[in-house]
Amino acid sequence: MRTTAAASPASIPANLAAACGLAVVLATADPAAAEADVGSEPTAAPAPAQAAPAADTASAADAAALSERIAALESALKQARQAQAEAEARVAELESTLAQKDERRQSTAMEHTAQLSAAELRAREHKQRLMEAEARIRELEDRLAERDTRVAALEQAAAARETLSQRLETLRARLPAPEGGSLTADEAKQRAEADARHLTDLVTDARGIDNPRLWGEVRSAENALHHSQFLLARADNARTVYRVRPGDSLRQVSRLFYGTGERWTELFEANRHVLQEPDQLLPGLTLVVP
Helix, strand or coil: EEEEEEEEHHCHHHHHHHHHHHHHHHCCCCCCHHHHHHCCCCCCCCCCCHHEEEEEHHHHHHHHHHHHHHHHHHHHHHHHHHHHHHHHHHHHHHHHHHHHHHHHHEEEEEEEHHHHHHHHHHHHHHHHHHHHHHHHHHHHHHHHHHHHHHHHHHHHHHHHHHHHHHHHHHHHHHHEEEHHHCCCCHHHHHHHHHHHHHHHHHHHCCCCCHHHHHHHHHHHHHHHHHHHHHHHHHHCCCCEECCCCCCCCCCHHHHHHHHCHHHHHHHHHHCCCCCCCCCCCCCCEEEEEE
């Protein structure tokens, strides 16, 4: 806020005003009256002649003092006006500085606002990207779960296939080559030999014993040997198999299949793996008929 340092008449001291009034009175004295007084004849003065010069000397001294006082006041007024001008210049400088600061503050605020808006925009973009990434992750997780399900199903199918392959191999191992298996004649003969020994041992143990469970095991052994001999016949391209009955002999079996009993030796050679002697045929024993 600008202030005015100019002095008003009300601020002049009372003695200065009195001095100024005295000077005005002296300056405006009537010259004509003075001249008339000079040109007229002298009259009788009521006072002594030395009184007038003394009064003039006092007036001149008062005028000089008043002039000096006025000059001092004018100098003070000049200094006050100069100080006012300097103060006004300082105020203008401060107002300019303040205006510049306000402008810089507004510019900084606008810049910060712009930066904040850009940051908010980037934050929204990042948030949008994050949401898209999360959606993509969920999609990938769903696809991964679906793939895991498919993999589990494939693993189960592979396990089932492996089980079937093992069972198939087991079945192929039990079937001769002409029927698509892998069982050879020697393997079939070894199985039949083992089944025959087991049957012989069971019959030996069961003789003279009335034990239904034991005789049930004998029947199971007879069936197992019949199956082994049947596989051997298929693997060896034999004619068929025959299960021995009580009272049978190799000659009778030869006569049954060949029409002559002379080929009993062929039967014996084809069944050497299950026969100890040609004349000892165990009822329930299965023979391969070549």
